[in-house]
Amino acid sequence: MTKVQRIGNLITAVVMIAFAGLLFVSPVEGLPVVAIVVSISFTVRGLRRLVYYYTMARHMVGGKNVLYRGIIMVDAGLFTGTIIDNSAYIIILYVAGLHLFAGLIDVLRSREAKAVGASWRFTMAFGTTDVLLGTAVIVSGFYMHDLRIAVYVYAVGLVYSAMLRAASAFRRTAIVYIQ
């Protein structure tokens, strides 16, 4: 990792933690902000796809698909931006889906580790927690019509990602070469 990438990771981590703090302080007001972030992230992803097409995928067999996907994603991002006032269900599904998927992967990983006799309890606990969080978001959002839990879970996820980013900025990554 270059120094610029390390500094970039640190700055991103600080911004993410600050944003999560904001959501904890005022969760209801924070909901449209989450929607804006989701909208921006879709648009940015779409733009990144387009850059990817021009730098990599245009040399690839069937690369035109990437161009079309990029255009559709930019369009989806802009569309989400126009329905920010009515975006509660999109956010619930987005946040819950994220945690359920990550949880499922961790549970499967821990079973694989257990099968070869390696330590598995920590991963299993992590996966189970993620699944429970995802379920809590769905139950609170769809059945109790309370969006605060979705915002809190989203904020916790942000803090966790920020911590991982910050940790990776300090991780040793170079490999020594000995002739």
Add this chain to the structure above:
Amino acid sequence: MQLDFHYYATYCAACIAGYTPEESLQIAYSAQFVDCCSVTLLRKTGGPLSAATTQLQLEMMNEGSDISSIQNMTRIWASFHFLPGDLHAEKEKCGRRYLSKYRLICNPNSSLLAETVELVRDRGLPAAGLAMHILADTWAHRYFAGTPSLAINNTTRYFYEIVPEGESFKLRPIRFNHNPSSPDVPEKGVYTNSLFQSEENSVMNLGHGRAGHLPDYSYARYIYMPAWGEYKEIIKDNPSDYFHAFCQMVYALKCLKEGKPFETERYDAEAVWPYKDDIIHILTKRQTDACSDWKALAERISGCSVEDFDIEKYQKEYMDTDESSRDETFLGQFFIAAMAQKSMVTNRIFTSGSLIAGFSIDFREKGFAGIKDFQKLAEQSTRSTIND
């Protein structure tokens, strides 16, 4: 390639190259262990995590698409399973980002292969076995890169198997499904491959995932269009490639045993000649697991029974040995050889101008820095300098 070739065929090659059955078994064990030495296994045995030579499926799923994860995956897969064919390859009108991945496409007979074989000289049988795994995989995994890349490793629906029919061959379209638990059905031309993921750095786009296990089956012959190939089709003839791999292993093992320098594009077909028909028969037989056939041949060549591969075989020895002498054990030697290989390949990729495998710091110029596990290599180097 799978257990059948990495374990039993490597055993046969070692015997033909003049090693005793006991030595051949150690070389074969090590060659197969490259497919087992994951971080999960290293955590269990207490080995250095940087010695990982493979990743379990869910370890890979757990990797992010951040630069550190991609570098870690590239170091493992490019060093041990997809040795780059030409780190200075050029392609017109391509940027640096594309070239950094294009240059990792695996191919046999590269200068890196020669360095790989020379690197294990005098490092013991576990190191020799490790090199044989890498050598064999350059033939099976050619045309794919050991880094996640949609632009390089993707395949299209244009995928046909060349199936023998009487004295001739016919083309049959291959149907891929994405359920990892469903077995391949060669009779019907149904195979499992990884799911299409449009993200460049998705693990689904690592190596030959998009071509399924076809590169791992010795009988397979197929036509397809690799993503990097400018719409030109490639014919992959596994029986021929696997036979070349076998003859090159015999040559390489003889070089290591007799102290001769290893040169690329050289095969010991003469030593293999008495067994050629048997080997071709096994390589062309339409079966997804050729272990029993290879085992029978291995026992015929060596004249003794060959035990089945047991992943646990050397773990207890390593775990029960005192920390100060662990590096002398079978697994200890394997781990050191793995880290030396990873260090060398990372350095070659780094000096080719790409950061895709991470930074490489030259110990002679700057002293020790970076991941602490590699301290073992530095200590070993210092010891051998003093002994010299």
